[in-house]
Amino acid sequence: MLPAVSPVVVAERVTKWYGPRRAVADVSFSIAPGEIVGLLGPNGSGKSTIFRMLTGYLVPTSGRIAVAGHDVVEDSIGVRRAISYVPEDAPLYDHMRVGEFLHFMAGLKGLHGAKARAAVDEAAERLDLVRVMKLTAGKLSRGFRQRVSIAQALLGNPDVLVLDEPTSGLDPHQVIAVRDLIQSLAGRHTVLMASHILPEIEKIASRVMILLDGVLLTSDALKDAAPDFRLRLSADASLESIRAAADAVAGVHDIVAAADEGGRFLVAADRRPALAADLLSALVGAQIAVRELTELRPDLERVFLDLTRQPEAAA
Structure with missing residues (x-):
């Protein structure tokens, strides 16, 4: 340690x-x-x-x-x-x-x-x-x-x-x-x-x-705005096959299909340095073609406005 x-x-x-x-x-x-x-x-x-x-x-x-x-x-x-x-x-x-x-x-x-x-x-x-x-x-x-x-x-x-x-x-x-x-x-x-x-x-x-x-x-x-680590995944595969491939990756909590279009998914997981690399390796090992795997960060402008409006709302 x-x-x-x-x-x-x-x-x-x-x-x-x-x-x-x-x-x-x-x-x-x-x-x-x-x-x-x-x-x-x-x-x-x-x-x-x-x-x-x-x-x-x-x-x-x-x-x-x-x-x-x-x-x-x-x-x-x-x-x-x-x-x-x-x-x-x-x-x-x-x-x-x-x-x-x-x-x-x-x-x-x-x-x-x-x-x-x-x-x-x-x-x-x-x-x-x-x-x-x-x-x-x-x-x-x-x-x-x-x-x-x-x-x-x-x-x-x-x-x-x-x-x-x-x-x-x-x-x-x-x-x-x-x-x-x-x-x-x-x-x-x-x-x-x-x-x-x-x-x-x-x-x-x-x-x-x-x-x-x-x-x-x-x-x-x-x-504080997003305590969970989230990834955006774009791949040529079904939700079921992606979940099956990711099942062995420690720290992955859930995978859901994005609402905007097919082939895009949101991954909720623990925040650890090697998680994205481990997930990518598992998907490629399952012969899933991955087009994108990136971390999603909260919108700082929204976070700032939400926090700075709190004192006004409480007044």
Whole structure:
């Protein structure tokens, strides 16, 4: 049996007051190493406040936050070594060349000489910045400014990356480039990103938390909406023959014919990594021609609207 993996980010009953206004209310969550987690919520819901507490810019009024085992209040320096933050407005020194800025940031993170050069070169290559290294930041497009901000965050190989609205204001090509970059970070870094754009969160994140008026409504919106693992199957066979072939696959609960057209089925099963592969193997072994076998995910927009309307309905 594999040992349990300790979370790299832990928030326990965190509350933040700004004078008489409560911005975050009793929020608790944890994030495992290598996860890409989306924090979704309308503007003013408390996303940026949570990020600023995670990174040590703000102190919680009550509750506890730890990053990579470091408490944000008792060991803020340890937290800042383990985490990198990219705020929404991508702040850069406009008079500095991109290369100068990245070397400056590397020095702030304790990288000097050959180590700094290697880290800057790697970040520039990953972010496709080699061609703009001699340009001043003030001459960069918004898309390149965002890339430079993410590049400086990667310097020093932090455990956690916090990205606040990373695709805000970008054109469609820039959005796709940033999205692909964030997805490439999974596994090597833990990523927590905020957005109010539902399709972007849905495409990037493996788990979605929803925040409204400082209250965390769910720490896994898609799982809460559909706790069962479901697959869409398209095959040239009858329902009876598909059920017979799948009978030996552990974890398959039920298979029903889809209502829309013939040859399409819905499979309800346990959520385990090898289930789809085992089912496909069983179907092929029974000489059933499979055209499609894909996981069905709930509609995040519907989940978001259902959750955020609950307080209104109860009022």
